Amino acid sequence: MKVERVDAGQGLADPWGQAWSALPATTVALNPVDYEAQPNRYIRAAWKDRPYGQTVEARVAAASDGDRLYIRVEWPDDPRPNAEFQDAASAIFPMNGTGALATMGDPEKPLALWFWEDGRPSPLRLVSRGPGVFRKDDGSELSARGACNNGAWGVVFAGPEAVAGKGKVGVAIWNGSNEERGGLAAVSQDWLQLETAEE
Amino acid sequence: MTAPTSSRQLAWVFDLNKCIGCQTCSVACKVLWTREDGEKQQWWCSVNTMPGLGTPKDWESMGGGRDPQTGAPLPGHQPTREEFGGGFDYNYEEVFYGGTGGKAHLEPQGPRENRWAMNWDEDQGAGEWPNSYYFYMPRICNHCSEPTCMEACPTGALHKTDDGLVLRDEEVCMGDRFCMEACPYKKIYFNYERNVSQQCIGCFPRIEAGVAPVCVRQCPGRAVFIGFLDDAEGPVHKLVKEWNVALPLHPEAGTKPNVYYVPPLAPHRLRDDMSIDHDTPRIPKEYLESLFGPEVHDALATLKSEMETVRSGGSSEILKTLIAYRWHELLGPFTVDPATLTPEPTAHQET
Ligand code: SF4
Ligand code: SF4
Numbered sequence: 017m018k019v020e021r022v023d024a025g026q027g028l029a030d031p032w033g034q035a036w037s038a039l040p041a042t043t044v045a046l047n048p049v050d051y052e053a054q055p056n057r058y059i060r061a062a063w064k065d066r067p068y069g070q071t072v073e074a075r076v077a078a079a080s081d082g083d084r085l086y087i088r089v090e091w092p093d094d095p096r097p098n099a100e101f102q103d104a105a106s107a108i109f110p111m112n113g114t115g116a117l118a119t120m121g122d123p124e125k126p127l128a129l130w131f132w133e134d135g136r137p138s139p140l141r142l143v144s145r146g147p148g149v150f151r152k153d154d155g156s157e158l159s160a161r162g163a164c165n166n167g168a169w170g171v172v173f174a175g176p177e178a179v180a181g182k183g184k185v186g187v188a189i190w191n192g193s194n195e196e197r198g199g200l201a202a203v204s205q206d207w208l209q210l211e212t213a214e215e
Numbered sequence: 216m217t218a219p220t221s222s223r224q225l226a227w228v229f230d231l232n233k234c235i236g237c238q239t240c241s242v243a244c245k246v247l248w249t250r251e252d253g254e255k256q257q258w259w260c261s262v263n264t265m266p267g268l269g270t271p272k273d274w275e276s277m278g279g280g281r282d283p284q285t286g287a288p289l290p291g292h293q294p295t296r297e298e299f300g301g302g303f304d305y306n307y308e309e310v311f312y313g314g315t316g317g318k319a320h321l322e323p324q325g326p327r328e329n330r331w332a333m334n335w336d337e338d339q340g341a342g343e344w345p346n347s348y349y350f351y352m353p354r355i356c357n358h359c360s361e362p363t364c365m366e367a368c369p370t371g372a373l374h375k376t377d378d379g380l381v382l383r384d385e386e387v388c389m390g391d392r393f394c395m396e397a398c399p400y401k402k403i404y405f406n407y408e409r410n411v412s413q414q415c416i417g418c419f420p421r422i423e424a425g426v427a428p429v430c431v432r433q434c435p436g437r438a439v440f441i442g443f444l445d446d447a448e449g450p451v452h453k454l455v456k457e458w459n460v461a462l463p464l465h466p467e468a469g470t471k472p473n474v475y476y477v478p479p480l481a482p483h484r485l486r487d488d489m490s491i492d493h494d495t496p497r498i499p500k501e502y503l504e505s506l507f508g509p510e511v512h513d514a515l516a517t518l519k520s521e522m523e524t525v526r527s528g529g530s531s532e533i534l535k536t537l538i539a540y541r542w543h544e545l546l547g548p549f550t551v552d553p554a555t556l557t558p559e560p561t562a563h564q565e566t
Binding site: 133147150152197198 | 369
């Protein structure tokens with residue numbers, strides 16, 4: 017996936033802004049995070065017969081202004097109301113070159129998540145060592161904005177190029193209407209290569 | 216799972232025959248711990264009338280806990296903000312400054328239907344006059360020895376301290392709320408403003424300073440004991456382990472709770488002709504058994520025979536302990552007077 021080079025101040029922070037409609041997006045297939053890898057028997061028992069991670073695909077686009085990397089994720093909103101849990105999304109990066117998206121990483125090959133949740137005042141940076149096995153990390157350099165438009169969520173993550181500059185990205189979607197949180201999510205099957213445009 | 220280990224285990228005993236439902240413990244706890252953002256509806260110590268639907272509403276049918284055969288944690292329901300209820304806003308402006316005279320009165324704002332809050336069904340109880348009955352039950356986190364809240368948490372935010380308290384690291388908690396589902400006692404709240412779950416912390420900063428938890432120290436009924444379960448000389452150990460008159464609530468939930476209750480005796484039943492029926496207990500045996508297990512019958516029998524002993528001029532170590540002639544005996548090793556401590560400035564402190 018090409019990281020489009022855009023001049024600073026092009027309004028990339030707005031998920032439904034003009035800047036993004038001009039840029040190409042890639043459709044990414046999503047799967048439920050691996051059930052067997054769910055981190056404890058409580059979660060496995062409670063979700064044994066309950067589908068989760070049913071968001072089948074997302075549209076992903078990337079851009080850079082030379083300083084910040086922007087990742088935009090779009091997916092259809094579940095029209096059922098959100099009660100206790102909110103919709104959420106992540107852009108996922110490997111921390112040691114690569115890692116397993118299907119399990120949201122593992123203890124040896126953790127992944128870094130830029131985590132946005134509807135209603136949460138600021139995004140989090142999470143280190144993930146398995147489904148929902150998250151540790152909060154310093155996310156002060158991240159920003160994220162999400163908005164629902166005609167039944168679809170659009171979320172733009174922005175962070176320092178250097179932090180994300182590992183060449184690959186994945187995404188995860190949590191459907192709050194279905195009480196999804198932790199490792200109960202839809203996650204991209206394959207890493208997307210980030211191809212930075214030559215200077 | 217391997218049970219989490221602590222070198223010692225703190226335990227509480229609430230004497231339900233002495234609790235007068237005054238809510239001093241719950242309010243003392245609230246004033247001390249839950250006055251910050253998103254804590255308005257939280258009552259880490261709640262006191263409800265039993266039988267009743269309780270806090271959160273109908274918590275006893277929300278699942279969680281462990282399978283009695285396999286010990287595996289059982290799925291449970293996450294209590295919602297409506298089921299906890301409370302945290303109301305009141306029409307203070309209108310009543311105090313609205314110029315409406317006596318016409319407006321204080322009431323919670325928002326829809327009237329399905330309103331609920333801690334102790335909403337106060338004193339309703341059960342039974343038909345003249346044999347109606349109820350009693351009060353204070354509840355805090357049970358700081359269980361095999362806590363399902365801790366096992367269900369994917370981030371490892373909960374841990375068992377050396378003193379046996381179950382504490383949460385709010386920096387680690389992601390607000391996933393599996394703990395709330397898995398706790399059979401439904402004693403965990405969600406802070407919707409800070410996106411973390413919260414529960415009774417056993418007043419650990421007080422414990423560390425040698426001060427008893429506020430629910431124990433402030434109780435005007437002298438109804439609450441604290442101590443280490445293995446302290447053979449302490450009243451908690453004696454009431455629980457030696458005399459078997461203090462029992463865990465819903466032991467069948469399988470989490471090995473460390474809050475114990477002296478079960479309630481009740482006045483005798485009256486027959487239709489108002490004569491006293493000495494044989495049928497006013498609080499149905501089945502009901503008490505559903506709360507405290509079959510051991511409740513022996514515990515009540517012990518209490519009754521001890522009372523008989525004292526009535527006929529004898530002396531009872533058990534009753535002396537429960538009466539708590541010396542207030543300090545309730546506090547276990549935590550007898551430091553908090554007024555003697557030099558306060559450190561905290562976020563709570565107002566200038
Ligand atoms: S302070 Fe004591 S008497 Fe009052 S409600 Fe609490 S336990 Fe019962
Ligand atoms: S009462 Fe509930 S929250 Fe407290 S330790 Fe036991 S299982 Fe956990």
